[in-house]
Amino acid sequence: MSLDVEAIRKDFPILETEAHGKPLVYLDSASTSQKPRQVIDRMVRFYETENANVHRGIYELGEKATRAYEGSRETAARFIGARSSRSIVFTKGTTEAINLVRFTWARANVKEGDEVVVTEMEHHSNLIPWQLLIAETGATLRVLPIDNDEHKLRMDLLPEVINDKTKLVCVGLMSNVLGTINPIRELADAVHAVGGRIMVDAAQAAPHLQFDVNELDADFLAFSSHKMCGPTGAGVLYGREDLLEEMPPFHGGGEMIREVWTDHATWADVPHKFEAGTPNVAQVVGMAAAMDYLDGLGRDAIREHEIEMTTYALERLRGIDAIIYGPRKAEERGGVVSFGLEGVHPHDMATIVDQEGVCIRAGHHCAQPLMRCLGVPATARASFYIYNTREDIDAMIDALEKSKGWFS
Amino acid sequence: MVQLSLEELYKEVILDHYRAPRNKGRLDPHDVALERNNPLCGDEIELFLKFDGDTLQGIGFEGKGCSISQASTSMMTEKVKGLNAKDARALAESIKRMMAGEEEGDVETLEDLVSLKGVVKYPVRIKCALLGWNTLLEGLDEAGHTPAP
Numbered sequence: 288m289s290l291d292v293e294a295i296r297k298d299f300p301i302l303e304t305e306a307h308g309k310p311l312v313y314l315d316s317a318s319t320s321q322k323p324r325q326v327i328d329r330m331v332r333f334y335e336t337e338n339a340n341v342h343r344g345i346y347e348l349g350e351k352a353t354r355a356y357e358g359s360r361e362t363a364a365r366f367i368g369a370r371s372s373r374s375i376v377f378t379k380g381t382t383e384a385i386n387l388v389r390f391t392w393a394r395a396n397v398k399e400g401d402e403v404v405v406t407e408m409e410h411h412s413n414l415i416p417w418q419l420l421i422a423e424t425g426a427t428l429r430v431l432p433i434d435n436d437e438h439k440l441r442m443d444l445l446p447e448v449i450n451d452k453t454k455l456v457c458v459g460l461m462s463n464v465l466g467t468i469n470p471i472r473e474l475a476d477a478v479h480a481v482g483g484r485i486m487v488d489a490a491q492a493a494p495h496l497q498f499d500v501n502e503l504d505a506d507f508l509a510f511s512s513h514k515m516c517g518p519t520g521a522g523v524l525y526g527r528e529d530l531l532e533e534m535p536p537f538h539g540g541g542e543m544i545r546e547v548w549t550d551h552a553t554w555a556d557v558p559h560k561f562e563a564g565t566p567n568v569a570q571v572v573g574m575a576a577a578m579d580y581l582d583g584l585g586r587d588a589i590r591e592h593e594i595e596m597t598t599y600a601l602e603r604l605r606g607i608d609a610i611i612y613g614p615r616k617a618e619e620r621g622g623v624v625s626f627g628l629e630g631v632h633p634h635d636m637a638t639i640v641d642q643e644g645v646c647i648r649a650g651h652h653c654a655q656p657l658m659r660c661l662g663v664p665a666t667a668r669a670s671f672y673i674y675n676t677r678e679d680i681d682a683m684i685d686a687l688e689k690s691k692g693w694f695s
Numbered sequence: 696m697v698q699l700s701l702e703e704l705y706k707e708v709i710l711d712h713y714r715a716p717r718n719k720g721r722l723d724p725h726d727v728a729l730e731r732n733n734p735l736c737g738d739e740i741e742l743f744l745k746f747d748g749d750t751l752q753g754i755g756f757e758g759k760g761c762s763i764s765q766a767s768t769s770m771m772t773e774k775v776k777g778l779n780a781k782d783a784r785a786l787a788e789s790i791k792r793m794m795a796g797e798e799e800g801d802v803e804t805l806e807d808l809v810s811l812k813g814v815v816k817y818p819v820r821i822k823c824a825l826l827g828w829n830t831l832l833e834g835l836d837e838a839g840h841t842p843a844p
Contacts, residue, residue: 632761632762634736634738634760634761634820634823635763638701638817638820639705642701642702650735650736651735663737664736664739664759664760665736693705693706693710694710
C-alpha cells in the first residue's frame with residue numbers, strides 16, 4: 288500500500304505555516320523531522336492525565352506513568368526487532384547513547400594496542416567519542432575509507448582494516464550526507480570473526496528503514512526520537528542483553544541502584560542500571576507514539592515513498608546540472624541528497640531558496656572528514672520524509688534555478 | 696536609508712565584489728599574514744597586512760567561501776587601505792556593532808558598507824559577513840597596533 292501523503296500532511300500542523308509569506312516547503316528532515324498531531328497530543332495527554340515520577344509512586348498515578356514509560360520500552364523493542372525490552376536503554380538521543388557505550392563497554396574492554404574502526408562517512412557523533420576514547424586508552428583508530436565515485440564504503444579494504452586487534456567497529460547504517468545505506472551485516476560478520484563488537488549509528492536509518500537488530504547482528508545500536516516524528520530529548524541505545532549485563536554503570540544517581548550504603552552500592556538490573564535520575568518520561572512516551580504512527584503508516588510504504596521522492600529529486604537535480612554526491616540509484620540510498628551548483632556556494636543557495644519558503648540544509652552536516660574527502664567545504668542537502676511531495680521538489684528546483692540566475 | 700531586499704543586496708553590492716574582488720591576492724612583502732575560517736560554513740580567508748608606521752599601507756587577501764564572506768572581505772580591504780591602524784580598528788568595531796544590531800550604521804562614515812546591514816536579517820550569515828573584519832582586528836593586534844588602554 289502506498290502512502291496517502293495528502294492525509295499525512297494534515298497530521299502535521301507546522302505544514303500549515305508559512306516562511307517569508309510562502310507555503311513552507313520543509314526539506315530538512317534529516318536534521319530533524321516535523322511532528323504529527325498524534326505525537327503532540329500523546330505528550331499533552333501524558334502531562335494532563337498520567338504525569339508522575341516513574342518507578343517510585345505507590346499511588347495509582349505513579350503506576351500510570353510507569354506503565355506509559357515501560358510500555359514505551361516494549362514498543363521500542365518491537366520497532367527494531369529486539370527480542371527483549373531489557374535490551375532497550377532510554378537516553379536523550381543518539382549522541383548520549385554512543386557516549387554511553389564509550390564510557391561503559393569501551394572503557395572496560397578497549398586497551399592500549401587495541402584498534403577501533405570508524406568510517407570516513409561517520410557523523411561527528413560516531414567519530415568524536417571514539418577519538419576521545421583513543422586518547423585516553425592508547426588504542427589506535429583505523430578508518431575505513433569511501434570510494435571517489437559513488438562514495439560507498441571500500442569493503443574491499445575490510446581485510447586490511449579489521450584484524451585480530453579490532454575491538455570495535457563504529458558505523459552508520461545510513462549516511463546523513465550521502466544517504467548511502469551501509470552493509471552492516473557484512474561488517475558485523477567481519478568484526479565478530481575476530482572477536483570484536485559493532486556499534487551501529489541508526490539515527491538516520493530509524494525514521495526511514497525497517498531493520499531488525501538480530502538480522503543486522505548488531506551488538507549496539509543507537510537512534511534518536513526527533514528525526515522520526517518524535518520529540519527531542521529521547522533516544523534509544525539497544526545493547527545485546529549479555530553485553531549490557533557485563534557493563535559497568537554509566538551515570539550514577541537515583542533509579543540505577545539496588546542497595547546503597549554510604550560507601551558503596553549495588554546496581555539495578557539492566558536496563559535501569561543505565562538510566563540514572565528521572566528520565567525524560569513524556570518525551571519517551573512521545574517517541575513511542577511516533578513509532579506507533581510510523582508503523583501505522585507501514586514502514587515498507589514509507590521506504591517506497593522515499594525512493595519515489597529521491598528518484599524524482601535526483602532526476603530534477605540532474606536536469607539543472609547539479610553535482611550530486613553519493614550513490615546514483617535511489618534504491619541504494621535513503622531520502623537524502625547532497626548536491627552542489629557550479630558557481631553558487633551552498634550557503635548562498637540556502638539563503639536564497641529560503642526566500643521562497645524552501646528549507647534546505649547547507650554546511651558540513653557534522654561530517655567534516657567526509658567533506659574533505661568530497662573536496663568541498665560544504666554541500667547543500669535536501670532530505671525527504673513522509674510528508675514531502677513532488678510539488679515540494681519542484682518548488683526547490685524553481686528556487687535553485689532562481690539562485691543560479693542571481694549568480695549568472 | 697531604505698533597507699535593501701536580499702535580492703538587491705546580492706545584485707547591487709555582494710556580487711560586484713564577489714565577481715571582481717578588490718585587493719585579491721597574496722601581498723608580499725607583508726608584516727602580518729593571518730589565516731582564519733568560519734567552521735560552520737567552511738569559509739576561509741588569508742589576510743596580508745603591510746604597515747608604514749601606523750598606516751596600513753598595503754592589504755591583500757586570498758580566500759574561498761560564500762559570496763557574503765568574500766564580498767565583505769573585499770569591501771573591507773578597499774575601505775581600510777591607507778587608513779591608520781586606529782581608524783581601521785574603529786571602522787571594524789563600528790561594523791561589528793552595526794551587525795550586532797547595536798548601532799544603526801552611519802552612512803557618512805560607512806558609505807556603502809551600510810548595505811551589509813541587510814545581512815542582519817539572516818543571523819546565520821552574520822559570521823560570514825564579519826569573517827574579514829574579525830581577521831583584520833586580529834591582524835592589527837598581531838602587528839602591535841593594539842587598542843588604546
